[in-house]
Amino acid sequence: MTNPSADNNPKPINTALNKPIVSLRNIGKQFGKVVALEDVNIDIREGEIFALLGPSGCGKSTLLRIISGFETPTTGELLLDEQDMTRMPPNKRPVNMVFQSYAVFPHMSVADNVSYGLKMDRLARDEINQRVSTVLEQVHLQDFKDRMPDQLSGGQKQRVALARALVKQPRVLLLDEPLSALDAKLRDAMRLELVKLQETVGVTFIIVTHDQSEALAMADRVAVLESGRLRQVDTPSALYQKPVDAFVADFIGRVHTFSTTQIELNNEGAKIQTTELGTLQLPIHTLPPGVQAGAQTEKGAVLAFRPESVSISLADDTSNNASHDALKLPGLLGDVAFQGQHSIVEVTRGDAPSISAIVDHSALASLQDKPLGTPVIAHCDQQNLMLLPDTLK
């Protein structure tokens, strides 16, 4: 085994060209009659931080357990460094895991916990000691070597779990909800530290999380799963800007969606009829996958935009500088929630769902002194409108 901490090559900025280290091919998993995973195909590249993201019960943890070897897929295969690992027992895989509960052995000191895996590999005592002290330094626990786990804080226990897995110099490190057991402040600090640690050791990280902001902040690429199916694998910014469907759009950030009744392609793009917004002509020349031209059924396409792309002006403001082809939604001024950098303004629209807009301070200035219920118009530029297959429940 090579020592990844010894080579000082910094992590490449772009891991997109790296070869895949973990390949999931048509992975399916059933527990009795319950389908946990269905035809999942992912290539995880060497050296990247890869996040498996989804709501609880989406199958992300099952996928992680398949990679670690604690579950065997019902169908499909798992390749690690191009070798079939589908049925390899967990203690024989070059993959290590940081458990959600950390699972630090309570009857062993920090050093004994960290050296346990190396003892199982029957390494020489000198090498064990040397590797343990290196990894303890990397996680800043060098002064806690002889402590027992009950003398450690939650954050320190997590470092022990990290060190214990990293000391084995795994090809891939699996982290199951690594930040969920920490309090909010520690979580933010640990986020950064995990990314830095990954840069130092260069090991591929696969992180399971239900927290989209965590995945977006840490991962190089994110796989979004929902009810056992893979929805999209992409970089955080691509997920945000080009979601493949309404579920992803709503899970990564927030969206307002409007159902459509009819879509026709013509020379200028797409003519879209909606129940709420009337008929719109958008410069969309090819329909996204999953959206068909013609009459739309209940599960057809939706028009969506994010609160960030909404701007608000007073209804009687004639110096309206929004472009003339923007979507205009009249409504009444609702609550304004101050968020520091920006504010979230609610526009109520009678029985229709209200619209939230995220506006900065300068945009807020004109609304500041207006009473609740002042007539306003919510604008959204055409380029920010997304036509997506409706996968929301």
Added chain:
Amino acid sequence: MNRNPKKPFEYSRKWSMRFVFLITMVFLYAPILVLIVFSFNNSRRGGNVIWKGFTTKYYAKAFANEELMLAFANSMTIAVTSTIVSVFLGAMTAIFLWRFRFPFKPLAEGLVSLPIIIPEICMGVSLAMFFSQMGWWTTGNTPWPLNLSNIILAHITFSFPFAAMVIRTRLQNFNREMEEAAKDLGASEYRVFKDILLPHMKPGLIAAALLTFTLSLDDFVITFFTSGPNTVTFPVKIYSMVRFSITPEINAASTLLIVLTLILTFLALRYQRLTDAKHD
């Protein structure tokens, strides 16, 4: 009381509660205390409630009583053997019931704990019949300690369900991720058991050993039905001595039994506290 007013849950400051507590303590411990005190009474009759001066001669007499000492040796042999076997069986049963899912599991669980609720007298009679039916080979000539084998078997039968119950309770709060973590780090099934599960079970094993040892040491009913004339245990011997006449010697012997149990309990609790403070 001129201190702060009583708060609703400060039961210890209510006189009614203090009274109930006092009465409870008196009924629980007064007889034992009297027994111990009168083991030092310089009187020929143990049931004599008149204090006639301090003496330790009845302890000397008890130690010199060969039959009593043989009964004591028998009891210790039975208790030690049945404890070792019971804890082993109990641990196996507990792990089996905790770890695996199989058809009719609730039935198996019920059957294992049945000896706990079956009246001792029924078990005593059934075991006595069982041994005589199958012609168990303990006769007057069977050499010691083999002549104790049927009592040992009987004790294992009634005490291993207790051991299983105690150990299973301990296993219930084992974090299964710990086991997976060890496997993930390269441990085999055997190493997981030895390095992770066994240390976790240790307090449970000690508690189970203590429980089964005391159960065996002071069991009377089942032993009475399965013991022969040459295989008298300590409690059975004391019973026959009481039937003859109550002397301070019996008080002394009983006190020894109490002291022994107390020392064992103290050691076990102390050990458990030490391991708990270190690990949990």
